[in-house]
Amino acid sequence: MSDREQSVIQRLREASEMSLFRYRQPLVIADSGGKDSSVCVELARRAGIPFEVLHNHTTADAPETVYFIRREFARLEAMGIPCKIEYPHYKGMRTSMWALIPQKLMPPTRAVRYCCAILKERGGQGRFIATGVRWAESTRRRDSRGIYEKGAKDPAKRIILNNDNDDKRRLFEHCTLQAKRVCNPIIDGTDSDVWDFLLSEKIPLNPLYAEGFPRVGCVGCPMAGKRRYRDFARWPAYEQMYIRSFDKMLEMRRQRGKIDGSWRSGTTGEDIFHWWMEDDVLPGQLSFDEYAEMMEE
Numbered sequence: 001m002s003d004r005e006q007s008v009i010q011r012l013r014e015a016s017e018m019s020l021f022r023y024r025q026p027l028v029i030a031d032s033g034g035k036d037s038s039v040c041v042e043l044a045r046r047a048g049i050p051f052e053v054l055h056n057h058t059t060a061d062a063p064e065t066v067y068f069i070r071r072e073f074a075r076l077e078a079m080g081i082p083c084k085i086e087y088p089h090y091k092g093m094r095t096s097m098w099a100l101i102p103q104k105l106m107p108p109t110r111a112v113r114y115c116c117a118i119l120k121e122r123g124g125q126g127r128f129i130a131t132g133v134r135w136a137e138s139t140r141r142r143d144s145r146g147i148y149e150k151g152a153k154d155p156a157k158r159i160i161l162n163n164d165n166d167d168k169r170r171l172f173e174h175c176t177l178q179a180k181r182v183c184n185p186i187i188d189g190t191d192s193d194v195w196d197f198l199l200s201e202k203i204p205l206n207p208l209y210a211e212g213f214p215r216v217g218c219v220g221c222p223m224a225g226k227r228r229y230r231d232f233a234r235w236p237a238y239e240q241m242y243i244r245s246f247d248k249m250l251e252m253r254r255q256r257g258k259i260d261g262s263w264r265s266g267t268t269g270e271d272i273f274h275w276w277m278e279d280d281v282l283p284g285q286l287s288f289d290e291y292a293e294m295m296e297e
């Protein structure tokens with residue numbers, strides 16, 4: 001076993017101890033169906049710790065990811081590892097990406113990712129969670145994510161520990177505030193660390209990687225920018241579902257008198273789709289980022 005793998009296993013064992021000490025419950029590994037989650041789950045298994053696996057069903061994941069998670073959970077449960085799929089709720093009701101867009105009166109954007117909080121980051125309340133977040137996947141994460149975190153809505157109150165300093169760990173363990181605590185055991189792993197481990201150990205992988213998708217996640221995620229064209233070419237039904245949701249969103253805006261200068265009364269769901277894809281087909285209207293900034297304000 002490489003030093004890298006040993007260090008991840010050590011972090012997982014420490015997180016497991018914290019979880020058992022603080023919550024009297026096993027660590028929860030969040031599994032998105034992506035390669036980084038697969039590494040975490042396998043290394044947690046090799047660490048010999050008690051753990052559970054949680055997947056948030058976003059409703060916008062590719063069908064291949066949904067089936068992969070079902071297969072993986074059956075495999076893990078056969079090994080005695082408890083697995084749970086969390087289905088999204090909003091205001092006490094089951095929801096989906098397609099229901100949220102009309103409710104929120106706007107598409108999800110890079111600046112206003114309301115869908116992540118509702119569809120992707122639910123579950124595990126009051127538990128210690130381990131994720132497959134890595135700095136290499138996003139420069140933003142280098143500044144905002146650490147090995148150990150204590151979640152809080154106010155980023156200034158979030159505790160981020162990037163080392164195994166004993167004093168800080170004690171502070172972490174004895175914090176009495178109720179919040180989700182997070183460990184990111186592979187945060188400093190490189191792409192080649194991840195791929196070398198997965199391929200050499202023959203770990204089951206989401207089949208979308210074999211099709212050349214560099215990442216798996218929600219089809220049409222606004223964070224993917226122009227890469228979404230490939231998503232919609234591969235899964236054209238999702239394009240239609242977004243267009244239908246944008247039509248319903250426009251209808252809701254009309255009912256509430258919220259058709260303003262940026263979206264004229266003749267605008268259709270298809271127009272919104274092209275604007276959202278940053279195709280510049282709505283001349284004189286707010287750009288994707290301008291609109292997102294306005295909504296954020």
Ligand code: SF4
Nearest residue numbers: 113115116120218221
């Ligand atoms: S579409 Fe993107 S921003 Fe929205 S839930 Fe999925 S990953 Fe998060």
